[in-house]
Amino acid sequence: MGVEIRVEGLTKSFGRQVIWEDVTLTLPAGEISVLLGPSGTGKSVFLKTMVGLLKPDRGHCWIDGKDMPNLRERDMYEVRKLFGVLFQDGALFGSMNLYDNIAFPLREHTRKSESEVRRIVLEKMEMVGLGGAQNKFPGEISGGMRKRAGLARALVLDPQIILCDEPDSGLDPVRTVLLNQLIVDLNAEIEATILIVTHDINTARTVPDNIGMLFRRELVMFGPREMLLSSEEPVVRQFLNARKVGPIGMSEEKDLSELEAEARLGRDPGPLPPIPPQLMTSDGRLRRTQHAPGEWLRTHGVTPPEGSFIDEMGRDWLQEWPKYVAEMSAGAGRHSEGAH
Numbered sequence: 369m370g371v372e373i374r375v376e377g378l379t380k381s382f383g384r385q386v387i388w389e390d391v392t393l394t395l396p397a398g399e400i401s402v403l404l405g406p407s408g409t410g411k412s413v414f415l416k417t418m419v420g421l422l423k424p425d426r427g428h429c430w431i432d433g434k435d436m437p438n439l440r441e442r443d444m445y446e447v448r449k450l451f452g453v454l455f456q457d458g459a460l461f462g463s464m465n466l467y468d469n470i471a472f473p474l475r476e477h478t479r480k481s482e483s484e485v486r487r488i489v490l491e492k493m494e495m496v497g498l499g500g501a502q503n504k505f506p507g508e509i510s511g512g513m514r515k516r517a518g519l520a521r522a523l524v525l526d527p528q529i530i531l532c533d534e535p536d537s538g539l540d541p542v543r544t545v546l547l548n549q550l551i552v553d554l555n556a557e558i559e560a561t562i563l564i565v566t567h568d569i570n571t572a573r574t575v576p577d578n579i580g581m582l583f584r585r586e587l588v589m590f591g592p593r594e595m596l597l598s599s600e601e602p603v604v605r606q607f608l609n610a611r612k613v614g615p616i617g618m619s620e621e622k623d624l625s626e627l628e629a630e631a632r633l634g635r636d637p638g639p640l641p642p643i644p645p646q647l648m649t650s651d652g653r654l655r656r657t658q659h660a661p662g663e664w665l666r667t668h669g670v671t672p673p674e675g676s677f678i679d680e681m682g683r684d685w686l687q688e689w690p691k692y693v694a695e696m697s698a699g700a701g702r703h704s705e706g707a708h
């Protein structure tokens with residue numbers, strides 16, 4: 369089961385350039401969260417600070433009771449073992465085949481025998497759909513395969529926390545959805561706490577349990593997916609709906625002439641689009657941390673936009689959910705009876 373991560377008042381600057389200030393959020397144990405923000409708002413810096421690769425100016429990041437940025441190097445090394453990190457390009461060693469790349473953390477951080485290493489590497493490769501590709505070199509495979517190899521490598525130490533920095537950059541839309549599916553299935557399987565940095569709006573809208581948004585050196589909002597997808601906050605709304613109208617411009621903030629032009633053309637962002645159903649696991653089983661569709665909206669008295677929670681087959685998940693959960697639990701019951 370993944371661990372909760374509690375970030376409090378985290379602030380980071382490089383020289384006089386403040387990247388973000390006073391970031392406070394909690395990544396709930398075992399849930400999937402997405403971090404959004406225009407380019408250059410410090411999302412990668414945030415991930416690197418979480419794993420202790422960068423030191424913040426001040427603040428805390430509590431992981432399993434330990435305050436990561438304020439640990440001694442040796443203790444930090446121990447906490448780092450809880451993490452699996454998928455960097456943007458997979459960060460594979462070009463001179464090693466996939467097998468050796470994926471085996472690397474096991475050989476570096478554990479004293480496992482080569483036969484044990486082999487068992488784990490092949491299992492993880494199978495898990496990400498790379499069975500049989502052990503002898504390929506990173507230069508011989510596609511970008512999507514490199515990402516999956518990076519993911520397999522991030523998984524070998526059985527991480528309780530997985531950080532993915534733009535896992536979908538450079539992937540075609542179908543590969544992006546397949547990678548998202550893999551992440552959701554993985555979450556159901558190993559129940560790790562997952563944080564994904566992405567620019568892909570479809571990923572942000574359909575995959576996570578929670579969404580956070582960085583803008584103008586602060587965390588504008590962090591909370592359940594439904595909270596951000598129904599938010600009227602201009603930056604959140606503009607970003608999550610990929611709209612031109614809103615505070616974000618080509619440089620991070622719009623200048624006066626852009627805002628004047630926008631005012632002439634009309635600045636009404638229009639109605640919010642429907643909230644899509646969340647991506648389910650591929651075998652339909654429920655993730656341990658999965659929330660019922662509409663749960664946050666109901667508890668907060670928010671009416672979702674017309675057409676929300678209807679999937680591409682026309683099923684309305686607000687109606688279907690109780691029936692679905694009952695069927696799944698009955699199925700799980702049957703499985704466990706069968707197992708005894």
Ligand SMILES: Nc1ncnc2c1ncn2[C@@H]1O[C@H](COP(=O)(O)OP(=O)(O)OP(=O)(O)O)[C@@H](O)[C@H]1O
Nearest residue numbers: 382387405406407408409410411412413414565567
């Ligand atoms: N080691 C460093 N030293 C100095 N400045 C840095 C360092 N790393 C990042 N920065 C600066 O911090 C800012 C945020 O960078 P970061 O890569 O985190 O942005 P990002 O939100 O991930 O962007 P993108 O979406 O384009 O990947 C940038 O201005 C970058 O130049």
